[in-house]
Amino acid sequence: EEQLVESGGGLLQAGGSLRLSCAASGFTLSSYEMNWVRQAPGGGLEWVSYISSSGSSKYYADSVTGRFTISRDNAKNLLYLQIDGLRAEDTAVYYCARATGSSGWFYFDYWGQGILVTVSS
C-alpha cells in the first residue's frame, strides 16, 4: 500500500530554519514526480514546490522562491523541503503529494497525513 509520512514540523521562531521530510513506502519513489502543498489554518490548499523524478527539475511558488528548497534521496525513499527565513505566513500544515500522469495533466494521487509548522513572531 502506497504511503507518505511527513515529519520535522513543530513550533519555530520567525527567521529560523527547518527541514521537513517525507518518507515514501509501498512504491518506488524514483519513478514519480513529487510535490509539497501547504494549507494555512482555516485556509485553502496552496501548491509550494515540485521536483522531477530524477531531481533535475525543480519549481516553486512565487511566495516561497528563494527561501524554500526541495530535494529528494531516491535511494532512501525520502523527499525533503528546506525552509529558511521562516515567516508567520509560513504557518500551515505541509503535505507531500505524489504526482501521477504526464506533463500538463499531472495530478496528486497520494497525499501524506500532513505535518504542522507553526511560526511565532
Added chain:
Amino acid sequence: SYDLTQPPSVSVSPGQTASITCSGDKLGQKYASWYQQKSGQSPVVVIYKDNQRPSGIPERFSGSNSGNTATLTISGTQTTDEADYYCQAWDRSTAVFGGGTKLTVL
C-alpha cells in the same frame, strides 16, 4: 500569476445534483483536477484530466472543462459528500489551486 476562482459555498439537498464551478483564463485549454477534503483529513483526488475518475471514486462524480470554466458535478449527492472541494490546474510548470468550495448537504 494564474488564478482559479471557485464559489465559496454550495448547498444541495440529499439525492439532488451539485455543481461546483472553477473559472480561469482559457482553463479549457488546460487539464483540471478536483480534490475532495473532508474535515481533518488529507485531500483525495476525485477527478483528473478534466473528466477521468480514479479507481474507487463513485460514478456519481463527474467533470467537464470548456472555455473558461471547469465543472465538478455530483449526481445523487449523499451526506457523505459534504466536504471542501478544490480545483487544480498547471500553468507554466506551477500548480494552481482554486480557493475551495464548501459543499453542504442538507
